[in-house]
Amino acid sequence: MTDNEGDRADSLTEWLSSRSDDELAELLRLRPDLTIPPPPTLDVLAGRSHQRASVLRAAEDLDTLCLTVLELLAHEGGDTDPVPRSRLDELVDKRATKKAVDAALALLRTRALIRGTTSLTMVAAARDAVPWRVGRFLDADSGLTAEVVADKLAAVDDRSRDLLTTLTRSSSIGRTRDAAPGTPADRPVQQLLASGLLTWLDDNTVELPPQVSQALRGEPVTDPLALTPPTPSTQQVKVADVDAAAAGEALELLRQSENILAALGRTPAPALKAGGLGVREIRRIGKSTDLDEARVGLLLELLSAAGLVAVGLPDSGPAGDIDDLWAPTPTADAWLTAGPDRRWAALAGGWLDLARVPWLIGMRDSNDKPIAALSDEARSAAAPRDRRVVLSVLADLPSGRAAATEDVVRIATWRRPRLAGRLGVGPVSRYLAEATTLGIVGRGALSTPGRALLSDPDTAAAAMNRVLPDPIDYVLVQADLTVVAPGPLTPELAQRMAAVADIESAGAATMYRVDEKTLRRALDGGSTAAEIHSLFGVHSRTPVPQALTYLIDDVARRHGRLRAGVASSFVRCEDPALLAEVLSSPAAEALALRALAPTVAVSQAPLADVLAGLRTAGFAPAGEDSSGTIVDVRERGARVVPRRGRSPYRTPAVPTDEQLGRLVSEMRAGTKAGDVRRSERERVRSDGTRASGAATIALLQRAAVSRSPISIGYVDAAGVSSNRVVEPVGVGGGQLDAWDADAGVMRHFTLHRITSVALLG
Known part of the structure; x- marks a missing residue:
């Protein structure tokens, strides 16, 4: 056009x-x-x-x-x-x-x-x-800079400051009689007007300038007359350093997520009646994974967003009288075996679109109760948009450019003023902290994988794969029975090391600890002493200490001398003296062991209970199947099938190009058909009113836009007909909102009860 x-x-x-x-x-x-x-x-x-x-x-x-x-x-x-x-x-x-x-x-x-x-x-x-x-x-004061406002605020007394604080917490517009001319100059309002910390609007109304409000809230002070975006003060950081920091955070995130899944698999956590996980369960999980409560809450939210944990009745584990338990889902098994790049992409993508605010966990709600992880109180339909607004500020900077939080706030609130209440220093700093934890941000700048996640999520995993350090296939065994992995291990070696040793510390280098318990765990999993010797002999860049060799042989010699199977359970031993020692121990009575032969005993207890009881008594049994082969009897952890829940937030889906084209064509066809019948639809009665429904709505909408008075015929719910003169304010939702000047009230009319409409004047 x-x-x-x-x-x-x-x-x-x-x-x-x-x-x-x-x-x-x-x-x-x-x-x-x-x-x-x-x-x-x-x-x-x-x-x-x-x-x-x-x-x-x-x-x-x-x-x-x-x-x-x-x-x-x-x-x-x-x-x-x-x-x-x-x-x-x-x-x-x-x-x-x-x-x-x-x-x-x-x-x-x-x-x-x-x-x-x-x-x-x-x-x-x-x-x-x-x-x-x-x-x-048109009347804002651009001279109220941060320095000027700070000096003026320092000069006011406590009464005046309390008045300003009240306006900051509510509306910036205040009603007061002290704004009228002739009011004594010693009144707080007059003093604040004289200092420029309040703006006079009329004899009964004052306004708090935005710069003063920002200063009182601890936000960056901006110029309300600025019609160009703020220029940030950035710091140059090497892109390689940014990506290295992001990769390190990503690996640590994955390790801690695995630990959370393992903890929930061993002991599913009861859900609160109101939903979510209570503080006691968060502390229990944190203690077992060596993580603080805030970190546990964030990881649980991430795992839930990725569909790796859910609430329900697990397929195994003690449920008791509890109906709902938080536990890993079957999807977690596939996630655990995937590559680190794909696992990271699942968590990071889930966080970006997560309609929740994890950093609210632990804070107090309106009833002064702590907000629980995975609870409804942490929901926020606006969170995904807010995250993207914050990260878009960093995305628009050149690669390797880091910006301070205050600059991010200034730019974000300039770009989205209507969201300014949610984009203060506090929320923005927490969003950036979460992004740093996820490896989306590194050293204050957007990482290469983070940039890919925002622009094209399908390429995010590949971008992370390029910045992750190459996996290594060797470790360093030390004399104190610790094993150091100076980098991320190959998946196969990492799995074997996890079976034979416990992680003592993680980071750029991971330290493992080997002891009798971990070696017995590896033997329980089906490994032999020769395989464990070979593991350290082949993959250690340092000589294997003699103490470790002796420990492996000693544990292996004692391991498996007792064999337990299913009879319900049976205990088999080639040494009759050892089996006799077992039968005379307190464990035999607890497990109801009964000798069938000098080398065989049976029990009605499950195999797992027999193994646990014998180990508690100081023995080292191994599990076997019916053929005598040692089997892996380690716990797999509980799994819960997630329920199909309906999201409480529904956002309109954006139609496809094809759908939009078809919709536009249908609207034009409908409009053309309506024009042909317009004379019939807009017939005018003898009194000058219009009768058709479509014409009535169109006339009401035009009157609402122009604020023109109209006369309407209306039939109320009791069937009483009347004529009223009103001024339309809005039409929508099946009703007309109109101002009745005679009565001085706002009235609401159901559209289908309006019988006629006529413009006045």
Whole structure:
């Protein structure tokens, strides 16, 4: 369309009709809520585009310049009468370039929040999208810098500071009689007005300048007149160092996640009645995995988001009277065997789209109760958007550029002023800390895998694989029976080391500890003494200490002299004297062991209980199957099948290009068919009113936009008919909201009960 066609359009419906199919499709893509349910005509689309909820949702992604343009148009009455573009440029007063203003107007037009080029008209509800007082741009004081505000605040007394703090915690607009002229100058309000810490609006109203509010909240102070994004003060960091730090965090994250899964597999955690995991269970898991409570809470949220833990009734483990337990899912088995790059991508991708706020865990809710991990209190539908807004600030910096948290806050709040309440220093610093834990951020800069995760999630695993250190196939065995892995081990070697040793410390280098318990665990798993000797002999770059060789041989010599199987269970031993010693021990009575022969005894206890009881008594039995082969009797851990739950938050899905094209075609066809029947649908009665439903809604919407008084015929629920003169405020949700000037109240009318509508004046 030409530039002038939008200026000649009298209504939003006419303006939408003049849009091209691609422009309409782009509108629906940016505002997917307009497509639910699919609008049959452009009239319906225009009506939805006017609705306040939809307009506010569309304004969430607008930056400070776009919202300032809406503010200036609203100040000039652009929601009722067109505003010349030249007037807008005059109000902007070169605080932004013409090119930048053109881009802002184009963005607003794309979202159908304004129309026209040389004359600009905005939808009425867009006034409510401005997150500050309309007109603030024209009277704001840009001289209130951070230093000036700090000096002024230092000079006020406690009463005045308390007043400012109250406004900071509530609305920035305050009502007071002390603002009127003639009020004694020693009153706090007058003192604050004189110092510039309050702005006078009228005799009964004052406003807290945004710079003062930011300073009191401990936020970075910004200039409310700035129509260009802040320039961050960045620090150059080598990309290799950033990626190395990110890779180290990722490996540590995976190791700790494995430990959490193992802990929950051994002992599933009971769910609270209100959902989630209690503090006692968090502490138990933290103690068994050597992690603090905050870390455990974050890892549980990540594992749940990736579908690796869920609540339900496990397939094994003590359930008792507990209905719901948190335990690993069968998906965890596949995740544990996957490569570290793919495991990282599953956790990082789950965090990015997680509609929860893990850093809230442990804080107090409105009832002064601690917020539990995996509970409903930690839900937040806005969290995924907030994370992306924060990370996009780092993503727009060159690779290897780190920015301070304060600069990230300044830029993020300039880009999304309507989200400023959720993007303070506290939340942003916690989002960045979580991103650092996940390896998305390293040394204050976005890592290469993190950049891939934001731009193309399908390539994130490959990007992480490139920055992870190459796995090594050797270890360093030391004289004190510790084993050092100076880097990440190959999956096969890591699995074998985990079977024969316990991790004492992890990081860039991992230290293992070998002792009698770990060697017996390896033998229980089916390994032989020769295989354990070969493991250290082949993979150790240092000589194997003689003490380790002796320990392996000693444990192996005692291991398996007793054989336990299923009879329910049986105990077999080639040495009758040893079996006689077992039968005379306290364990025999507890297990109800009964001798069948000098070398065989049986028990009704399960095999696992027999093995545990004999080991507690000081023996070293091994499990075997019916053929006499040693079997792996280690616990596999409980598993729970996740339930199919319905998310409490539903966001409109963005239609595909094909769906959008079909929807636009159907709307145009519906509009054309409606034009053919318009004369019938908009028939006029003898009293000048209109009768059809579609025409009534269209007339009500036009009256609401222009704030024109109307006369309506209405039948209430009791069947009583009446005529009323009201001023429409909004139409939507099946009702008309209108101001009744005679009664001085807001009235709500059900649309299908309105029998006639007539414009007045």
